[in-house]
Amino acid sequence: MSAIRITDLTKRYGEIAANDGISFAVGRGEIFGYLGPNGAGKTTTIRLLLGLIKPTSGTAKLLGADIRDRRALTAAKADLGYLPDTLGFEERLTGREALDYFSRMRGDERRDELLELFDPPLEQRIETYSAGNQRMLGIVQAFMHDPTVAILDEPTAGLDPLKQDRMHAFLEAERDAGKTIFFSSHVLSEVQRVCDRVGIIREGKLVALEDINDLLERGGKEVRVQLTESVDERAFVTEQMIDVETVDSTVRFTYTGEAAALLDHLVRFEIDDVDIGDPQLDDIFKHYYGDETPSEGR
Amino acid sequence: MTAIFRLESRKRVRSSTVLVAVFALLSALYFSMFPGIQDEMDVFEEAFPEYMFELFGIEAIHTVEGFIAAEIYAFFWVLLVAIYFAYIGAGLIASDIQNRTMDLTLSNPVSRESVVLQKVAALWVPLVALNVGVSIIVYVGALVIGESFDPVSLAMAHLLSVPYLLVCAGIGLVLSVLIDHVRTARATALSIVFALWLVDSVSSVDPEYEWIGDLAPSRYYDPTAILVREEYALLDAGILLAVFLVLVAIAVFVFTRRDI
Known part of the structure; x- marks a missing residue:
């Protein structure tokens, strides 16, 4: 029961x-x-x-x-x-x-x-x-x-x-x-x-x-890629990447596809560093609430 | 299950004590005045028209019974204490709902019926404190100035006021379960009790309209008749008690069915 x-x-x-x-x-x-x-x-x-x-x-x-x-x-x-x-x-x-x-x-x-x-x-x-x-x-x-x-x-x-x-x-x-x-x-x-x-x-x-x-898991992976030089976003970004932010040669995004596919994709670029982690629930929340972050006040 | 009853009883102690002290002061004032103005009361009785006395429930004001009945009971007890009971009654449920105490209370294995009944039962504190305290004060006060009260009629004046005060509390209680804002509930209860007292007093002046006052609880409790004429209206007290029980039943019925 x-x-x-x-x-x-x-x-x-x-x-x-x-x-x-x-x-x-x-x-x-x-x-x-x-x-x-x-x-x-x-x-x-x-x-x-x-x-x-x-x-x-x-x-x-x-x-x-x-x-x-x-x-x-x-x-x-x-x-x-x-x-x-x-x-x-x-x-x-x-x-x-x-x-x-x-x-x-x-x-x-x-x-x-x-x-x-x-x-x-x-x-x-x-x-x-x-x-x-x-x-x-x-x-x-x-x-x-x-x-x-x-x-x-x-x-x-x-x-x-x-x-x-x-x-x-x-x-x-x-x-x-x-x-x-x-x-x-x-x-x-x-x-x-x-x-x-x-x-x-x-x-x-x-x-x-x-x-x-x-x-x-459903929220995807939080990924940060440090490239050796600036990259053409159109060539780098795939359909599985969302919330992409590019600053100089650093790209941050949420990856919604398979991890293996992401790695296959990344090896085609000159890369200094890669960081892949679980997303914060806040980010997952965005999918349910859009960009509106839940208010902390009462 | 007496936790609520115990807590509510405790909450009534302070205001009951204050009210007894107020009556002690009032009694001291009136008893000290009485010997000096007793002789003038005959003049007073002749000087004012009859309806003035009926309006305020005054008779035989040259006797200590008549004087105290008029000064302490007919006004302060019948109106002030009644308003106090209406005020408490109106706060019993509404204040707990407003400050969310009721949420915590009802998270316990206690029914809503029990909450209402335990809170009503806790009215024993002001009832006992005021009736015992004030009757002793009045009895001793008369002895101090060399007069005396018939202890039986004095006791009856207090005993028969219990159903009357309970009806006033019941009016407050019904408003307390209907109105969420405690200040509104209290203000409404006070106004109703005051208006009913006024209706009773004013209508008693003219025999043609006297029946209107039959709706007022104060019509069923007459301290002057008890103290001066030793008339104990037991049936009237029974009517008041029945009305009180109906009011409590209404309050329980509403409270068990409403959202909080």
């Missing part, structure tokens, strides 16, 4: 479809990256999964519970960890009191272990917390009851790089322990680093659903 199964899920607000016929499943023991720019509909999918909003059509199952069945969904939430993008804590409480509050509803057997990794100032009131401290408290509350499934909406926003690395390592360990992580982000490098599979959402529609390695 999939931890999360989404079937033709649609949420409309008047004419606008925040989610438009989205279908995919997330298996157990998987880190699934849900990728898209702000406003693409990631949070809408998550809020549908949590039963906070009702689907216009289609449905989803969270740990086998249909999201339209309120009673079953409520029961399933005992095994769910949720880290929202906007953390709505009771600001008057201290961090410790907030964790006590959540533990009364679903337990906290892993609280101490988590507090060693993520250490917000527990004795202070949450209203005094920085964004990073709020996020850390959010992570602790999301995982302290050892949930089977964790739904994380932009989980590393506001965290310093060290804590981001800790978070990534923690998620990988959880995955290896059989937990399911649903991870929404607009930070591509993050998804590239930790996720096993990725779904890309754009304007409410799922535009890609792939293994992260396939996606990188």
Whole structure:
């Protein structure tokens, strides 16, 4: 049984479809990256999964519970960890009191272990917390009851790089322990680093659903060629080269064909140096979004 | 599952304490005034036309019961405390939705029905604090100036106000599940409770229009009648309690079906 199964899920607000016929499943023991720019509909999918909003059509199952069945969904939430993008804590409480509050509803057997990794100032009131401290408290509350499934909406926003690395390592360990992580982000490098599979959402529609390695492969190879002298671009460039940039005798491009064919082609030129590597997910993203780079701001 | 109930109860402590302190000050003021102006009250009663007294629920103002009923209960309790309950009621759901606390709350294995009911149940804090605190203050205050209150009618004045205050909270609660902006919900709730009180007060002046006030909750709670005439309108309190339960049921019905 999939931890999360989404079937033709649609949420409309008047004419606008925040989610438009989205279908995919997330298996157990998987880190699934849900990728898209702000406003693409990631949070809408998550809020549908949590039963906070009702689907216009289609449905989803969270740990086998249909999201339209309120009673079953409520029961399933005992095994769910949720880290929202906007953390709505009771600001008057201290961090410790907030964790006590959540533990009364679903337990906290892993609280101490988590507090060693993520250490917000527990004795202070949450209203005094920085964004990073709020996020850390959010992570602790999301995982302290050892949930089977964790739904994380932009989980590393506001965290310093060290804590981001800790978070990534923690998620990988959880995955290896059989937990399911649903991870929404607009930070591509993050998804590239930790996720096993990725779904890309754009304007409410799922535009890609792939293994992260396939996606990188599909994105072609990033190639930089240093020629001994300037070359006639018309002679050098083939159909498989896209996004070609030429500066003096250096040519950079993304190669979408077979590696062997590229090498055959290159030996016909006088070459000083060649660099072939995996493309950044950002570049792959361009194929889905055109030249418009996803915005980093919120 | 009492986590929400406990947290909500705690959130009510501070404002309840402040309100009790306000009533302590008001009581000190009125009790210290009473001996000095008691004799003038006869003159006062003759000087003003009848409808002025009906408008503000005043009778037998030369007795300590009548004076305190008029000054503390008929106005401050029936209007101020009612508005406080409407204000709290209007914040119960709307403020959590607005600041996204509700998202986190509902990620727990707790039903929406339970969220509403636990929040409503936490109203016990202001109900107990105000009723116990203010009744003791009034009782002791009368003794201090050498007067006395009938403890039974004083207790009834507070007990029978509970359903009335709950109805005011219920009006707020229904608005709280309907209106997303907490300030709008609160302002609307305050306005409605105030308008209903005004309708009751004004309509009671003219017997021909008195029936209009039957729609106002304050028509079903009359502290002056309880304190001065020892009339305990149990049926009216029952009606208020029934209305409160209906309002809570409406709020639960709406809240369990809406998007957040």
